[in-house]
Amino acid sequence: MPKLLVFFFLFLSITGFNQKIGVQDLNYRNYFSTSTFYQANVKHTSVKPYLTSNNTDTSLTVTKIQYRNKYFSIQPIANLNIGTENFDHLYTTLGAGVKLELKGRKWYLQSHILPYFQQGSYLSDSLQKYAAIDIGTGRSIGNSIFLNSNIIGVFQPNSHFTFLGGYGKNSFGEGYRSLLLSDNAAANPFVKMELDFWTIKYVSLMQVWKDYSQTPFKKENDIIKLSAMHYLSWNISKEFNFSVFETVVWQGKDSLTIRYLEPNYLNPFVLYRPVEYAQGSADNVLIGTNLSFKPNTYTTWYTQLLLDEFYLKEIRAANQWWANKFAVQIGAKTSRFFIDNLYAQAEFNLARPFTYSHKSSAQSYGHANASVTHPVGANFMELVAILSYAKAGQRLTLKTNYIAYGTDSSSISYGQNIFNSYANRDGNYDQKIMQGEKFNILNTTLLYELPLKWIQNTYLTSSINLRLATNRNNLQSRSSFEIGIKTRIWNKYQDY
Numbered sequence: 001m002p003k004l005l006v007f008f009f010l011f012l013s014i015t016g017f018n019q020k021i022g023v024q025d026l027n028y029r030n031y032f033s034t035s036t037f038y039q040a041n042v043k044h045t046s047v048k049p050y051l052t053s054n055n056t057d058t059s060l061t062v063t064k065i066q067y068r069n070k071y072f073s074i075q076p077i078a079n080l081n082i083g084t085e086n087f088d089h090l091y092t093t094l095g096a097g098v099k100l101e102l103k104g105r106k107w108y109l110q111s112h113i114l115p116y117f118q119q120g121s122y123l124s125d126s127l128q129k130y131a132a133i134d135i136g137t138g139r140s141i142g143n144s145i146f147l148n149s150n151i152i153g154v155f156q157p158n159s160h161f162t163f164l165g166g167y168g169k170n171s172f173g174e175g176y177r178s179l180l181l182s183d184n185a186a187a188n189p190f191v192k193m194e195l196d197f198w199t200i201k202y203v204s205l206m207q208v209w210k211d212y213s214q215t216p217f218k219k220e221n222d223i224i225k226l227s228a229m230h231y232l233s234w235n236i237s238k239e240f241n242f243s244v245f246e247t248v249v250w251q252g253k254d255s256l257t258i259r260y261l262e263p264n265y266l267n268p269f270v271l272y273r274p275v276e277y278a279q280g281s282a283d284n285v286l287i288g289t290n291l292s293f294k295p296n297t298y299t300t301w302y303t304q305l306l307l308d309e310f311y312l313k314e315i316r317a318a319n320q321w322w323a324n325k326f327a328v329q330i331g332a333k334t335s336r337f338f339i340d341n342l343y344a345q346a347e348f349n350l351a352r353p354f355t356y357s358h359k360s361s362a363q364s365y366g367h368a369n370a371s372v373t374h375p376v377g378a379n380f381m382e383l384v385a386i387l388s389y390a391k392a393g394q395r396l397t398l399k400t401n402y403i404a405y406g407t408d409s410s411s412i413s414y415g416q417n418i419f420n421s422y423a424n425r426d427g428n429y430d431q432k433i434m435q436g437e438k439f440n441i442l443n444t445t446l447l448y449e450l451p452l453k454w455i456q457n458t459y460l461t462s463s464i465n466l467r468l469a470t471n472r473n474n475l476q477s478r479s480s481f482e483i484g485i486k487t488r489i490w491n492k493y494q495d496y
Helices: 002-012 026-035 122-130 272-279 312-317
Strands: 020-022 050-052 063-067 070-085 089-103 107-119 145-155 161-168 188-197 200-211 223-235 240-251 284-296 299-309 325-334 342-351 380-391 394-407 437-451 458-470 475-487
Touching: 070 107, 070 458, 089 475, 107 122, 240 272, 272 284
Parallel strands: none
Antiparallel strands: 020 050, 063 070, 070 089, 070 475, 089 107, 107 145, 145 161, 161 188, 188 200, 200 223, 223 240, 240 284, 284 299, 299 325, 325 342, 342 380, 380 394, 394 437, 437 458, 458 475
């Protein structure tokens, strides 16, 4: 039934649209958001993916057909990469596919299909071995073969309403990370309504997720779960934006009930917490806020707060009660850091133990064995720093992040793995950030990108990475060097 909703919205998307959907990598995306805040096409930069009106395209197109208000094109995309780890171990990524576009006056359909073979790197091999996934993609479709794909249909009947649906990713926030909803996990079926009026954008989003954290290699044991989200973005002034967020996650069915389409959660204008209480359900409800200040067209100060559960009496008692679960983000970014075209960003992220988790993994805030917010999960603190200089289409980026987090043991949950039940905790009090076995991760990457003009949004890349990981007993260092040809479609977070 959830899949029928997706195809129903896609079926509706057949009548006339004059914009294009744009899902770009983080450097481009953040530069774009700071420079277009005052333009009419993107007024609410914390809602992603963006809908843009830029249709300029001089790249290689295998097939392009245009008739009156209809447009169809096929373009090549690629992910070809070879690298060495510690200069004694090779790893490769080999992938090629197509991008399809079909556009009318009020509608737009976009799809990327990119199968790829990947083998060899420490992080990807570990995820394939223990979680049966690749970063940001999900399960393999064959031996070390994965499919990165999306299909998104857009229908805009007027200047106020936009309907989107398909198979893809969504995100809320201004930062490098998002603690509300990010594009860290694999793509998933979704339907989405955006309502624009005055200085407000209201978003109602429903997604279909999968839980296979307990038996990742047995597809027959997959559990369908669903999430419904509301996001209201208000541009208080030209400089200030205040947004509020709420979401609920519920299991599609269990041994007693079938709840794929929960009528009370399908109402785009209902508050989830009162509904959950009224039903007496065990669903997972989270709320949050996003605040940004843009003093000019190229600088953004931003913050996020997510509340999973909290009890004011316990907060005042300062006794580290386990269920005071929250996450905080503070950051700033600018595309003119002392000189033109020098992008800079600094960001701090924190999540208390057990944030995003639930009694059952079927209600946890994750999809396809990955967090839908921060890739670490919870029980961490992080600092991120980015410098990126662009000239003549080329870009040189230096990114460093430091993460400190505490891991779970085999029998006790210390609140880092969001798919572990919070019922397995060690007591109710003195639950502190970075409890458990503490790890410190320092990750630094230097990346050079050269655009290939004959393939849209595709770059020749070269990068050097250094990763240092320490715990109480040892120090582990890994260095890597890689070159490749990559189409910017999906963000892939390997810095943890």
